[in-house]
Amino acid sequence: KAGVTQTPRYLIKTRGQQVTLSCSPISGHRSVSWYQQTPGQGLQFLFEYFSETQRNKGNFPGRFSGRQFSNSRSEMNVSTLELGDSALYLCASSFLNTGELFFGEGSRLTVL
Amino acid sequence: AQTVTQSQPEMSVQEAETVTLSCTYDTSESDYYLFWYKQPPSRQMILVIRQEAYKQQNATENRFSVNFQKAAKSFSLKISDSQLGDAAMYFCAYRTRGGGADGLTFGKGTHLIIQP
Numbered sequence: 001k002a003g004v005t006q007t008p009r010y011l012i013k014t015r016g017q018q019v020t021l022s023c024s025p026i027s028g029h030r031s032v033s034w035y036q037q038t039p040g041q042g043l044q045f046l047f048e049y050f051s052e053t054q055r056n057k058g059n060f061p062g063r064f065s066g067r068q069f070s071n072s073r074s075e076m077n078v079s080t081l082e083l084g085d086s087a088l089y090l091c092a093s094s095f096l097n098t099g100e101l102f103f104g105e106g107s108r109l110t111v112l
Numbered sequence: 113a114q115t116v117t118q119s120q121p122e123m124s125v126q127e128a129e130t131v132t133l134s135c136t137y138d139t140s141e142s143d144y145y146l147f148w149y150k151q152p153p154s155r156q157m158i159l160v161i162r163q164e165a166y167k168q169q170n171a172t173e174n175r176f177s178v179n180f181q182k183a184a185k186s187f188s189l190k191i192s193d194s195q196l197g198d199a200a201m202y203f204c205a206y207r208t209r210g211g212g213a214d215g216l217t218f219g220k221g222t223h224l225i226i227q228p
Contacts, residue, residue, distance in 0.1 A: 033215050043203065045215035056215055090157060092216075100147060101216060103157035 004104035012110045018079040021107045025093030032074040037088040114139045118219035133189045135204030143209040152200040199226045
């Protein structure tokens with residue numbers, strides 16, 4: 001059974017650009033959530049989607065957005081990138097929206 | 113909002129010995145999940161063990177076990193017979209049953225070093 005797949009694994013952008021990250025959950029999982037991991041702030045919750053609806057959102061500015069498609073795949077977008085957006089972005093899926101989360105390998109974003 | 117505290121930024125243990133990682137949390141909820149996740153250098157977060165707050169029995173998974181003290185809001189992880197492959201960052205995490213607004217709340221992590 002394939003795990004959570006995130007693409008791209010690594011990317012470099014410059015300030016002011018935008019980026020889209022993709023996440024394919026484990027087959028059958030309808031809940032997808034996103035986390036930002038940085039050395040200073042640790043792991044912080046971005047948002048959670050369940051059946052194409054945003055269920056929860058963390059304390060991040062509106063530049064961070066996401067969506068989920070009918071096949072449960074999810075994307076997150078960051079617009080007007082800032083240096084502080086450099087981080088590992090982790091996607092996780094679960095079968096039930098309250099069960100344990102299964103994480104992907106992450107997308108490493110570097111903003112120059 | 114819930115908080116999770118891991119007071120040990122780094123721990124070191126000899127191979128084959130036992131080590132305990134500490135975690136405390138703060139919540140006003142009565143029904144929730146607690147997790148320990150492992151993040152090795154490859155970066156993929158892996159679930160080690162999970163505990164449901166309404167269950168009094170401590171969860172165990174092979175060499176991994178927890179000491180869950182609900183009244184004290186404590187959730188420590190014990191690793192027995194430590195192996196080199198156990199070296200990683202360990203994160204304690206909390207989630208309200210019913211999917212709280214904050215998703216998973218993580219502690220800052222404990223870096224576990226295994227000495228051969």
